[in-house]
Amino acid sequence: MCSVGDDYQENELANHMERLDIKEVKTCNKCREKIPNVLLRRKDGYCKSCFLNGTEHKFKAFLGKHRFIKKDEYVLVNYTIGHPITSLLSFLRSGINASTPKQLKFNPIVLYIERNFHLNYEQRLRLLEQIQQHVREFNFPIYFTSFVQYACHSNIDFKTDYREITLNTNDCEEINKLYDSNISPTAQMEFYKQFEHRLLLESAKRLGCQHVFTCDLAFDVASQILTNVSLGRGSHLQMDIGVCDARDPNVTLIKPLRVFDIKELALYNYFNRLEPLVIKEQQFDPYLSVQNLLTNFVQNLQVNFPSTITTVVKTGDKLSMDKEIWQNKRCELCLLPIETQNGKFTSAEATEFSHWISTHPPDPKVPAIEIYNETIGATGKNARKYCFACSRISDFLIKQ
Numbered sequence: 416m417c418s419v420g421d422d423y424q425e426n427e428l429a430n431h432m433e434r435l436d437i438k439e440v441k442t443c444n445k446c447r448e449k450i451p452n453v454l455l456r457r458k459d460g461y462c463k464s465c466f467l468n469g470t471e472h473k474f475k476a477f478l479g480k481h482r483f484i485k486k487d488e489y490v491l492v493n494y495t496i497g498h499p500i501t502s503l504l505s506f507l508r509s510g511i512n513a514s515t516p517k518q519l520k521f522n523p524i525v526l527y528i529e530r531n532f533h534l535n536y537e538q539r540l541r542l543l544e545q546i547q548q549h550v551r552e553f554n555f556p557i558y559f560t561s562f563v564q565y566a567c568h569s570n571i572d573f574k575t576d577y578r579e580i581t582l583n584t585n586d587c588e589e590i591n592k593l594y595d596s597n598i599s600p601t602a603q604m605e606f607y608k609q610f611e612h613r614l615l616l617e618s619a620k621r622l623g624c625q626h627v628f629t630c631d632l633a634f635d636v637a638s639q640i641l642t643n644v645s646l647g648r649g650s651h652l653q654m655d656i657g658v659c660d661a662r663d664p665n666v667t668l669i670k671p672l673r674v675f676d677i678k679e680l681a682l683y684n685y686f687n688r689l690e691p692l693v694i695k696e697q698q699f700d701p702y703l704s705v706q707n708l709l710t711n712f713v714q715n716l717q718v719n720f721p722s723t724i725t726t727v728v729k730t731g732d733k734l735s736m737d738k739e740i741w742q743n744k745r746c747e748l749c750l751l752p753i754e755t756q757n758g759k760f761t762s763a764e765a766t767e768f769s770h771w772i773s774t775h776p777p778d779p780k781v782p783a784i785e786i787y788n789e790t791i792g793a794t795g796k797n798a799r800k801y802c803f804a805c806s807r808i809s810d811f812l813i814k815q
């Protein structure tokens with residue numbers, strides 16, 4: 416019998432399993448009276464009522480601290496299937512119904528962007544029906560819109576009844592016509608993300624909303640930070656991962672759940688008997704794209720070193736954007752300001768320069784100064800229309 420192997424397995428198990436040792440935490444951390452029902456961060460035990468009050472308070476405290484939303488404004492809530500949206504709708508409903516001074520005084524409108532091409536027609540329709548039913552349980556208005564119609568035909572149509580939304584069996588082929596078949600999965604995922612982002616902003620404007628709520632958790636923010644740096648979006652990091660994305664002067668994108676982790680929200684839903692919708696996910700290959708790779712990396716961090724997620728998020732929060740950059744021209748895809756040449760090369764421009772030089776061998780007959788000017792002109796050409804990271808996607812876009 417190999418004892419080394421056994422030890423290894425036991426240690427591995429100890430790393431992966433969070434021991435829910437309620438005996439060690441004898442009373443609730445908050446009321447100091449009741450027996451704890453929940454153990455958070457491996458050490459903080461809470462009774463059911465303190466946990467539920469604390470979770471709702473955390474949400475309201477986040478909104479209260481940042482004071483994004485004024486009285487009677489409209490907020491578009493981006494519906495994404497799972498536990499987070501279920502908790503978010505419940506937080507909003509109980510906050511609006513509250514009769515305390517901390518009552519939420521804005522008007523949420525839910526939007527569902529349909530892009531389930533991987534399901535068949537019946538499954539897609541059934542899912543839309545379930546979403547409509549789910550949102551109606553919280554008594555909020557819901558609109559449906561089609562990602563394909565927007566991406567392929569620049570058409571944004573809102574439907575209040577799920578049966579009216581256009582679902583074509585060839586939606587997948589339609590969307591594939593937009594880009595070159597050689598597109599990498601990384602660029603394809605970025606393409607979806609940027610288009611969805613634009614569709615959200617545009618929908619908010621058309622539906623008269625001044626803000627958008629998304630369902631990103633601390634985990635999503637940590638994955639996004641590492642993905643952005645890897646994809647050359649480091650200079651725009653603050654807009655993608657920050658509390659508030661203000662790239663559009665009229666609509667702000669807010670992540671009100673970025674202070675939560677999935678365990679808190681799943682338990683909140685469980686205690687409140689709230690059933691989230693489930694969807695057949697596409698197979699997750701961790702090595703398919705940069706985004707998947709980093710999501711998988713952060714997933715492993717969450718299991719083995721949960722506090723690292725908070726460290727990554729807090730480090731990201733300390734990074735800020737250069738204020739002067741906002742005067743620059745905006746990228747046509749992500750709408751963020753493009754870094755320009757100012758005597759020195761930015762890292763994006765240096766990469767662009769080096770790529771151009773290595774793919775265009777110099778002609779010995781042409782004077783060096785001409786080669787230099789040609790190179791600078793060629794590398795600056797793409798950067799004028801798109802930021803560095805978007806220029807990587809634009810190379811594959813057929814309709815520009």
Ligand SMILES: [Zn+2]
Nearest residue numbers: 443446462465
């Ligand atoms: Zn308690």
Ligand SMILES: [Zn+2]
Nearest residue numbers: 746749802805
């Ligand atoms: Zn861009």
